[in-house]
Amino acid sequence: MKTAPPRKLITFDWAMKRLLRSKANFEILEGFLSELLSEEIVILEILESESNQESVTDKYNRVDLKVKNSAGEIIIIEVQYEREYDYLQRMLYGTSRAITEHQREGEPYSRLVKVISVNILFFDLGHGSDYIYRGATSFTGIHDNDRLQLSSRQQKLYGKEQIHHLFPEYYLIRINNFNDIAATPLDEWIYFLKNEEIKDEFKAKGLQKAKKALSLLSLTEKERLAYARYQDDLSYQASLIESNYGLGRLEGKEEGLKEGKEEGEKLKALDIATRLKLKGVLLEDIVDITGLTKVEIEKG
Numbered sequence: 001m002k003t004a005p006p007r008k009l010i011t012f013d014w015a016m017k018r019l020l021r022s023k024a025n026f027e028i029l030e031g032f033l034s035e036l037l038s039e040e041i042v043i044l045e046i047l048e049s050e051s052n053q054e055s056v057t058d059k060y061n062r063v064d065l066k067v068k069n070s071a072g073e074i075i076i077i078e079v080q081y082e083r084e085y086d087y088l089q090r091m092l093y094g095t096s097r098a099i100t101e102h103q104r105e106g107e108p109y110s111r112l113v114k115v116i117s118v119n120i121l122f123f124d125l126g127h128g129s130d131y132i133y134r135g136a137t138s139f140t141g142i143h144d145n146d147r148l149q150l151s152s153r154q155q156k157l158y159g160k161e162q163i164h165h166l167f168p169e170y171y172l173i174r175i176n177n178f179n180d181i182a183a184t185p186l187d188e189w190i191y192f193l194k195n196e197e198i199k200d201e202f203k204a205k206g207l208q209k210a211k212k213a214l215s216l217l218s219l220t221e222k223e224r225l226a227y228a229r230y231q232d233d234l235s236y237q238a239s240l241i242e243s244n245y246g247l248g249r250l251e252g253k254e255e256g257l258k259e260g261k262e263e264g265e266k267l268k269a270l271d272i273a274t275r276l277k278l279k280g281v282l283l284e285d286i287v288d289i290t291g292l293t294k295v296e297i298e299k300g
Contacts, residue, residue: 009192028213030205043070072114073114073116074116079120084123095168110158120173124177175193
C-alpha cells in the first residue's frame, strides 16, 4: 500500500515574516527554539527589527525575527540564502546592536540583556562537516588551562551560573550539510527547514502545529497570492545572482586569456631583445624592432 506524500508547506522564512508573528502561532517558534536550545522556551513577545517590513523594498535574501522569551533573553532568528563571506561579522554586529538597543540609559552593566543568535543558512559558511555549530564565550587560563568561573556573589548578581550565560551565543544551522536523516527531534525540524515537509511520524515539539498552520491549503486567497509573489521574487533574485556570477566568470575568463596573450607576447619580445643585445645591436634599434621601452630592455 502506497503512502501519500507529505504535504508541501510554505517556507519557514515567509512564515516568519507573516504567520509566526501571531501569538496564536508562538507554539511553533517555541517548539523549534526548545529543540535547538535544549530547554523549554516560552516566547513573550515579538520585537521589531530593521527588516521586519513587508514591502517591495524587503531584502529578499534576509529574513530575521527578534523575540523575547520568559527569561528576558533576546533571540534573533535569521534565514540567509545568499552567500556572504563577512556573515560572521554581521552576526556579531546584530547581537551587539540588540544588546545596546535594549539597554536603558543609566542601567548597570549587570542588567545587559542576553542575546542568542540563530542563523539558518542555505549556503556553505566556512569549512566543517557538521550541520549545526554553537559558539559561546569562555575564558581559559594560559598557564593552568583552567576555565574561569563566576563567583557565588556574581552568580547571585547576574542570576546566571556560568560565564557563557552572560555573553551572546550563536547557532549556525548549515542546511545544505544535513543528510535528510531525522534521527532526533531537532533533526526533524532541520528536515522541515530543508524540504518544507513534515512527515506524519515526526514528534518534535511544535512540528505538528506547524504542519497545520503552514499548509498552503490553510492560507487565505490573499496570503496565497502574497506567497506566490514572494516565491517569484526569490526566483528572480536567484536568477540575477546566477546571471551576474556567470557573466563575471565569462568576463574574467576572457580577460585572463587577453592578459595571458599579452604577457606571452611581451616575454617573446624580451627574449628577442636579449638576443639582439648579445649580438651588439644598438639599444635604440632594439626599441624599434621589439616595441619595448629602454627600461624594459635593460631590466630584461
